[in-house]
Amino acid sequence: MLTPRSNIKRSSLRDQALAAIREGLISGQLEPGGIYSAPGLAAELGVSATPVRDAMLTLVHQGLIEAVRNRGFRVVTLSAADRLDIVQLRVLLEIPAMEELTGSPQVKDHYAEFSAVAADIVTAARHGDLIGYLDADRHFHLGLLDLLGNRRLVTVVGDLRGQTSLYGLRKLCARGGLTASAEEHLPILDALMGGDSHVTTQLMHKHLEHLTSD
Incomplete structure (x- = not known):
């Protein structure tokens, strides 16, 4: 369960959503191999899905998660x-x-x-x-x-x-x-x-x- 961001300002929604998801990855709350949807994480954080989706696409670019068609995003497991x-x-x-x-x-x-x-x-x-x-x-x-x-x-x-x-x-x-x-x-x-x-x-x-x- 991610920590809600009740004080997120609209101008920085994406950045703070990115920080929250990153914390979840580091702490293990978002588990390797687990699949998570932008709307689901957005509901946990108390924000709309758009900034969360943008944040997750940034993490895709960084190689930390990968998009799974019609399901959401999977946390990458490295061999x-x-x-x-x-x-x-x-x-x-x-x-x-x-x-x-x-x-x-x-x-x-x-x-x-x-x-x-x-x-x-x-x-x-x-x-x-x-x-x-x-x-x-x-x-x-x-x-x-x-x-x-x-x-x-x-x-x-x-x-x-x-x-x-x-x-x-x-x-x-x-x-x-x-x-x-x-x-x-x-x-x-x-x-x-x-x-x-x-x-x-x-x-x-x-x-x-x-x-x-x-």
């Missing part, structure tokens, strides 16, 4: 092969980008900002705040990529992250590894700051391996 494919793509895109950022003035200029975000990730992990963890984690990784000024790269990696983030969080929580994963962010940032591309690459490989571990 081990799917996860491996996505992680391989992320390795091909993110690690060279991190190498390019290593020792760059942009990282030095934004070190305090990303250091604070890394601390937020750890705090969220220790409190079991999955939504806070996911938001801060996304800010950290996509924010660093954004320093390169390549918006297409940020968009593509953001979509790939969206497809694996829910699975990765659940698996990390089940293994009790969420805090350990959270604590990897500051060393990555310090390697970038220190200009050590070899260490940066090693740390990023280790960080991405969480997504393929069972």
Whole structure:
């Protein structure tokens, strides 16, 4: 059952419906393999079906759900092969980008900002705040990529992250590894700051391996 959004303003119905559905996906209220209709979710949220349908189409684009004709939308279940494919793509895109950022003035200029975000990730992990963890984690990784000024790269990696983030969080929580994963962010940032591309690459490989571990 999704949390009703009684205070949703008309101008932001789609965005807040998207946030509510995303929370349902992260918390597991909307289960992998489950099929949900826009009118049904809209009734739970107390809003009309149109903004909910628009929000769900956004999630289709991000690869988190898929349209099922005449039934609604199914929450995507990733196979081990799917996860491996996505992680391989992320390795091909993110690690060279991190190498390019290593020792760059942009990282030095934004070190305090990303250091604070890394601390937020750890705090969220220790409190079991999955939504806070996911938001801060996304800010950290996509924010660093954004320093390169390549918006297409940020968009593509953001979509790939969206497809694996829910699975990765659940698996990390089940293994009790969420805090350990959270604590990897500051060393990555310090390697970038220190200009050590070899260490940066090693740390990023280790960080991405969480997504393929069972």
